[in-house]
Amino acid sequence: MNFETWEPVYEAVLDDFGFDRGADERARDVADGFATPFDLGRFDGLAGATVAIAGAGPSIENASAARRAREADAVLAASTAADVLLAADVAIDAMVTDLDKNPETARRLSESGVPVVAHAHGDNVPAVREWLPRFRTEHVLATTQARPRGDVRGFGGFTDGDRAAFLADHFGAAELVFVGWDLEDPTVDPTKARKLRWAGRLLAWLEARRCDRFDVLEERRPSVPAGWPME
Ligand SMILES: Nc1ncnc2c1ncn2[C@@H]1O[C@H](COP(=O)(O)OP(=O)(O)OP(=O)(O)O)[C@@H](O)[C@H]1O
Numbered sequence: 001m002n003f004e005t006w007e008p009v010y011e012a013v014l015d016d017f018g019f020d021r022g023a024d025e026r027a028r029d030v031a032d033g034f035a036t037p038f039d040l041g042r043f044d045g046l047a048g049a050t051v052a053i054a055g056a057g058p059s060i061e062n063a064s065a066a067r068r069a070r071e072a073d074a075v076l077a078a079s080t081a082a083d084v085l086l087a088a089d090v091a092i093d094a095m096v097t098d099l100d101k102n103p104e105t106a107r108r109l110s111e112s113g114v115p116v117v118a119h120a121h122g123d124n125v126p127a128v129r130e131w132l133p134r135f136r137t138e139h140v141l142a143t144t145q146a147r148p149r150g151d152v153r154g155f156g157g158f159t160d161g162d163r164a165a166f167l168a169d170h171f172g173a174a175e176l177v178f179v180g181w182d183l184e185d186p187t188v189d190p191t192k193a194r195k196l197r198w199a200g201r202l203l204a205w206l207e208a209r210r211c212d213r214f215d216v217l218e219e220r221r222p223s224v225p226a227g228w229p230m231e
């Protein structure tokens with residue numbers, strides 16, 4: 001997804017959380033100071049593939065999550081889902097993170113040549129400054145939710161998990177399989193619950209644009225607000 005399509009939805013997210021667009025842009029520029037060009041051709045293998053999008057809800061610990069991830073052609077792991085899957089001997093093709101929970105895992109993955117999709121936003125600049133210099137930069141794709149600039153890219157999406165889904169979509173995934181997603185998780189705090197509501201809404205938008213049906217939304221399918229780009 002290009003920024004022109006993402007922008008009106010991004011503005012709705014900014015509005016709802018009261019986030020400052022200028023702070024996201026400054027974070028992007030900080031990330032660009034550490035980023036180097038990332039070979040996007042490394043994601044060509046997602047085209048036509050069944051891609052597991054691993055979220056970090058409690059159900060990622062279930063044996064069935066690891067099994068379903070293993071059965072997919074490729075696995076994109078959000079945040080701490082990477083640790084759980086690696087511990088279950090499931091290879092991951094990329095980790096998508098905003099560096100807030102397990103940056104050491106991201107560092108290790110980058111050292112071993114696994115792409116780390118590291119997101120910079122207005123509220124994680126200290127983590128960007130601390131961790132991006134420690135990663136093996138050729139294996140890091142820096143991302144932004146603001147307008148992309150320099151070596152910092154954007155494919156749509158907000159939370160780590162839904163950004164992984166937008167990335168898979170951007171690179172032509174044929175099918176998305178969601179593991180470790182608990183959108184109605186009663187154990188999360190109110191801010192996280194709000195982020196998960198946005199994740200659900202964004203996935204509903206993505207599935208509608210793809211003329212798809214995501215299994216993860218079967219329990220409660222959010223409606224796509226009128227006016228969101230559907231071309
Ligand atoms: N119950 C859940 N709890 C946490 N994450 C979930 C859950 N269900 C799905 N997810 C997905 O897994 C990802 C896990 O990443 P993580 O918990 O680090 O979130 P995040 O996007 O960095 O948000 P936060 O700012 O709250 O840390 C989330 O971004 C979300 O997309």
Ligand SMILES: Nc1nc2c(c(=O)[nH]1)N=C(CO)CN2
Pocket residue numbers: 019020024098121122123145158159160195
């Ligand atoms: N400005 C800002 N942007 C974000 C934030 C956040 O807390 N602040 N959290 C995210 C993932 O949870 C994604 N993007």
